[in-house]
Amino acid sequence: MNSATLMALAASCAVMATPLAALADYPEQDIRVVVPWGAGGGTDAIVRKLTLLAEAEMGGTMYVENIDGGISATGVNQVMRAEPDGHTIVALTYDSVVTIPWQEMLPGYDMDKLKLIARVTSEPDSVVINSGSKYQTLDALIAAAKDSPDTIRIAIQNIGGRVHLALLQLEQLSGTKFKTVSYPGGAGPQKEAILSGEAEGAVTSLGDFANLLEDDTVIGLAEFSSTANPTYPDVPLATDLGVDLQIGSFIVMAAPAGTPDDVVAKIEAAYQAAYDSAEFQEWVANVGVTPDWLGSADVTAWAEETQTELFGQMDALVEAGVLSK
Structure with a gap:
């Protein structure tokens, strides 16, 4: 074998070895985990706990x-445009996967620009109410809303978002x-609205309001799920x-x-180890969130099926004149 052939072979081996060397060095820098919501909400708390582990x-x-x-x-759009080297990842929520694509809110926003790694939680929405409210049951709240339409103030997050859809469906089903x-910006502003008396109650997950449920500032009137919440079994379905x-x-x-x-x-394995840890499982059981x-x-297949189902529900609400797109 002549020297030119040896040099070519050595170069070929070096090229083939590069990805293995890169993986061996990963991570080469700090890993940025984007939470595309404000600090203080349920998503922020869960992602911070998992990421720490x-x-x-x-x-x-x-x-x-x-x-x-x-x-x-x-935040999601920033990650879609980031270098695909594993040093930038993001926590997607319902609105990231469903609301924004359905409403076509942002040009260039395309779920195909992301690689889904793992789903870590599922959280049913619920109706919570100020514990000092005279409406201590869902039946009482619905009856009052029927008697005085458009007067009982219920806090949602973003117009057209998930909890808005939940409230619209509740209105439609209950007349x-x-x-x-x-109150855009996650559960934090919803909490402030109830604490200040600006809103009687809110639609969100029980986990988002865990601290206010624990100190009896709010009570859960109903959870939109088929299975009782193990942390809050007294909240009716x-x-x-x-x-x-x-x-x-x-x-x-x-x-x-x-x-x-x-x-x-490697990212998936790290988060699964964190998810499976006794520390996370014990922690999550105390905040009313379902690890899933x-x-x-x-x-990815699950996300596509979820999109198809919910896009159909929202299209039906548009046709019924309940929701605008």
């Missing part, structure tokens, strides 16, 4: 950055009309109260499309 598995520093705006579109008040409604959020970790499969696998793991092999 995952960091030990990754062998490098991971930090959470809150990028609020556009009902999560601002009521609430005074809908929007809407279906048991004659309102056949099931809706809620979730958290899905994702990376920019094109992120190498081996890097995605679905790995990279299945999460």
Whole structure:
């Protein structure tokens, strides 16, 4: 074998070895975990807890950055345009996967620009009310809304978002009309609205209001689920109260499309170890959130099925004149 052939072979081996060397060095820098909502909400707390536990598995520093705006579109769009090297990932929620694509809110926003890594939670929505309210049951709240339409102030997050859809469906199913008040930015502003007396109650997940439920500032009137919440078993299911409604959020970790499969696998393994840890499972059981793991092999198909089902529901509400697109 002559020297030219040897040099060519050596160069070829070096090229083939590069991805393995890159993976061996990963992570080469801090890993940025984008939460596309303001600090203080349920999504922020869950992702911070999981990321803190995952960091030990990754062998490098991971930090959470809150990028609020556009009902999560601002932060998610940044990750869609980030380098696909595993050093930027994002926590997607219902609005990231459903509301923004359905409303076509942002040009260039395309779920195909992301690689879904894993779903980590599922959270049914609920109706919570100030504990000092005279409406101590869902039946009482609905009856009052029927007697005085458009007067009882219920806090949602973003107009057209998930909890707005939940409230619209509750109104449609119960024949009521609430005074809908929007507080963009996640559950934090909803809490402030109830604490200040600006709103009588709110539609959100029980986990988002865990601290206010624990100190009896608010009570849960109903949860839109088919299974009782293990943390709050005394909160009735809407279906048991004659309102056949099931809706809620979730958290899905994702990376920019094109992120190498081996890097995605390492991120997934780190988060799964964090998810499976006794520390996380004990912690999550105390905040009213349902851990619900679905790995990279299945999460994309699940997300597509979820989109199809919910797009159909929202299109039907548009046709009925209940929702605008």
